[in-house]
Amino acid sequence: MSVAAPALPIPAIRIRPRMRSTELLLLALVSVALVAGASSLGATQRLLAARTAGETLASLDLSPPDPRGLAVYLTALFMVHLAFVLAGRRTDQVLLPTLAMLGGIGLLLMQRLPQDLVVQRWGDVALGLGQLQLGWLLIALLVIAALALAVRSDAWLRLYKYTWAAAGIALLLLTFVFGSEVNGARLTLSIGPLSGQPSELLKVILVVFLAGYLSENRTLLAEESTRIGPLRLPPIPYLAPMVAMWAIALGIVVVQRDLGAALLFFAVFLVLLYVATGRPAYVAGGLLLFVAGSWVLYNLFAHVQLRVDNWLDPWADPLGAGFQAIQALYAFGRGGLLGVGLGAGLPTIGGRLPVPAVHTDYPLAALGEELGLIGLLAILGLYLVLVIRGLRIAAAAQDDFRAILAAGLSLVVGVQAFIIAAGNLKLIPLTGITLPLISYGGSSLLANALVVGLLLALSDRGAEPPPPPRAPRRGLGRLRRGAA
């Protein structure tokens, strides 16, 4: 009676180029839009420079401020497209252009901001903000192409979920102990010459672990076998990882002082729990835990109080704690409906930018001022497209693990964009996380490249079928020969 499951036939890998006309068309649109944006930026900057120098321009010069950088970015995009065509895999055709548009807007913004905001030096070579962002974007595109082309099986994610979880917790503990503080938050981990923000990588690891855990225990968690008073709960041992997750989120707030990451992790966790079990009670319970935790943290820790008080009334301390928030609100106001135009916003106050963290936490304030409400809505629409596309990939996935993974990956980007956008607009207290794919920063760009690359790999309709579920326990009764 011990019959091993037969090996499912694995289709032979045959590489044959396949046209991707939708992607090509969308990428062409992206290129035209970015060239138009860069022209407007270049012309505005030259006009303003001439005005401050007291000259009048003889003719309008519509060339981009950094034509070589833009050309390199666009060429890289089409190279990735070409690689996808040659590899002939049937992956999604909307994700790459959407990412290209967001990344391109980010690149324009970084070229537009003062280049000395971030400077990296290697010997004689000093790279400014725009060039660094371009470099990170190119590496991100490389990561996406590598993942989308090379990943054919998800076994390395599916089978080692506890290993991934352990690696994630180790990374977290390393940051707790060795992390260096920037702006009062202990976020940055430096190993030798490399430094990065592990929380960006952690969000990907978290989604992988949750997808593995929830897809395996989905039915158990949807069950109601334990009763405590009026509460009906699933078997208690299966709740342990959930409580651990809550504790980790609180730990991040207390030790790392990173409210943004804690909020992001907990929100993604609740959303995925709902996706996997379909039980609103979990979300309600999670929100109760969240409210209780927030109340306790607010009363215990000064850094949480500062953020909340600053949100409720930034005008209480307009030149100190509330300065950045107020300047961001003014920037949105100056932008109005159509914006003042790329390059024309952000007047410097006493030689420095009104919003110091404009390239990491507040890119939306700069974009809101220069592109206006119309432009902001378009950018939020781009994030929405990413999320919708991810959920479509999830709906078409062949099994639960892939479905939850795809849903989680797209929602982690969507939730992060929402948290920082709402924070910038003073809808919720500001928590310092990056605006995915637009903000400056290697860790953020690479982590989001991982997300998009994995989504592309998951969307392949010709991929290897998922492995059969682990053999369940054999409870077969006695067999009687000669059945009716």
Next chain:
Amino acid sequence: MDGFLLTLWLVRILFLLLLYAFLFAVVRVLLRDLRAASRSRGELGRLVVLASPRGEPPAGASFALDVIATLGRDVNNSVVVDDPFVSGEHAVLTFRGRSWYVEDLGSTNGTFVNGAQVETVAAIGFGDELQLGEVRLRLDRPRT
């Protein structure tokens, strides 16, 4: 000078328009995909044979499922399972609302979902394993 400003303004607006042109093109692609997906909604699930000692149906075979699929040894079942331990009319799989259910039709040796015997009706999800006699089957998502 006013000519400059007007051109500049037009380029600015052009950028915003192109942003929306891109969004519009993307939304058209999304709608087209959704329509294609709703048209091709033929099967509701698949039954994959994992192990079958007698070779009928052969291991590895997969059946597209309609709303009702009967399983058993009789030839008039939608999925014929020719195994000595399987009854003539053994079990029936039904798709009700949004999920699958398996019903045992009073078979001699019983129907098992993930090793647990089905008394009358039991819910069965994608990825769950079904056993009739010595034949093991798995319910899979429909192919897209």
